[in-house]
Amino acid sequence: MDMSELTALLTPDGLRLLDEVGPIASTDEVARTVSRLRAAGHSPDLVSAVVGQARLREKAKAKFGGFAERMLFTRAGLEQSTRLSVAARHAGRFRDAGIGSVADLGCGIGGDALGFAALGLRVHAVDADPVTAALAAYNLAPFGDAVTVSGGTAEEWVEATASALPVEALWLDPARRTSGHSETARTRPEDWSPSLDWVFELIGRVPAGVKLGPGLDRALIPDGVEAQWVSADGSTIELVLWSGALARPGVGRAALVTRGEQTWELTGAADAEDEPVRALGEFLHEPDGAVIRARLIGDVARSLDAGMLDEHIAYLTSDAALTSPFVQSFRVREVLPAKPKALSAALRAADIGTLEIKKRGVDIDPAAFRRQLHLRGSQSATLFLTRVGSSRLAVLADRV
Missing domain, CATH: 3.40.50.150 (Vaccinia Virus protein VP39)
Structure with a gap:
């Protein structure tokens, strides 16, 4: 939005028109509304401002809820x-x-x-x-x-x-x-x-x-x-x-x-000391990003009776049936070969057609990797692609 659009919008008629237009949720609606308002004789600056604000108000509901309906925005703002x-x-x-x-x-x-x-x-x-x-x-x-x-x-x-x-x-x-x-x-x-x-x-x-x-x-x-x-x-x-x-x-x-x-x-008071590395257990835990950034993973691990899967990678593992708001927890099904062809066969045998892929410590594009798996089936699961030391690990798991 530039100053000319703002000036056109911040008038009683401009704000009334914005309220009349209401929320705009799609690009098709944008095109139709622009055509309708221009045909009604409104200026290009006003049409641009009103349609832009109507679109932004719809997007702003995720951040501002009902307050978005009476607010004004720039896209960057x-x-x-x-x-x-x-x-x-x-x-x-x-x-x-x-x-x-x-x-x-x-x-x-x-x-x-x-x-x-x-x-x-x-x-x-x-x-x-x-x-x-x-x-x-x-x-x-x-x-x-x-x-x-x-x-x-x-x-x-x-x-x-x-x-x-x-x-x-x-x-x-x-x-x-x-x-x-x-x-x-x-x-x-x-x-x-x-x-x-x-x-x-x-x-x-x-x-x-x-x-x-x-x-x-x-x-x-x-x-x-x-x-x-x-x-x-x-x-x-x-x-x-x-x-x-x-x-x-x-x-x-x-x-x-x-x-x-x-x-x-x-x-x-300060960064928490990490728990020692342990072998993959019955559960795999993914700490929340805020916990990782704050370096408080060790405190979460102790609350779960868990350890690090690898000292350089922020996954925890445990045998205790515990979870926490500070992690997403998964029950381990099995460790699979980390190669697409072998993985594809194993997933097909397990009837898995919907797969959430998570990765840390490996240079893999999950979207490209998914295409190599040729998924089909009626079941869902989560696949972790990571490493322990220098070895790649593929872990099939279910959300707790």
């Missing part, structure tokens, strides 16, 4: 925004620390600010992109005077308020991609805005949360902060660094796992 359930967890951290006001520096379309405001915090949201800041102002308008939105960079805002910060804590989301409202590309940490050095100096003196990508080089994490990796419905989505009053005493590493409305958390 939606992709990079925090889903509302996770934003509520962030806000809860601030509230539980007794903080009543926060500056959201790099607010995007306002996902986290929505969470803060919904829990009663006063919020000042800042974004460097004028279009994005305008959308954030629209999305946060229902909270009235409890939320203010301004344009500008995080550095500019901090410099302008350096003599006396008007808030008790900060939330920072450094831009980790090239600028733009649709197609963007990842950038290197040294090119982020604001820079990590600037962010880390700031959070050393002000209570703060910093949202980063989950794959951040752990060597860059400063001492004295709590590092919390977050996964949602099986995908590891972010790393949050907490400082000052927002960091929990004695917690250096944390893995927050959410599935639907349920949430579990595993914490440790």
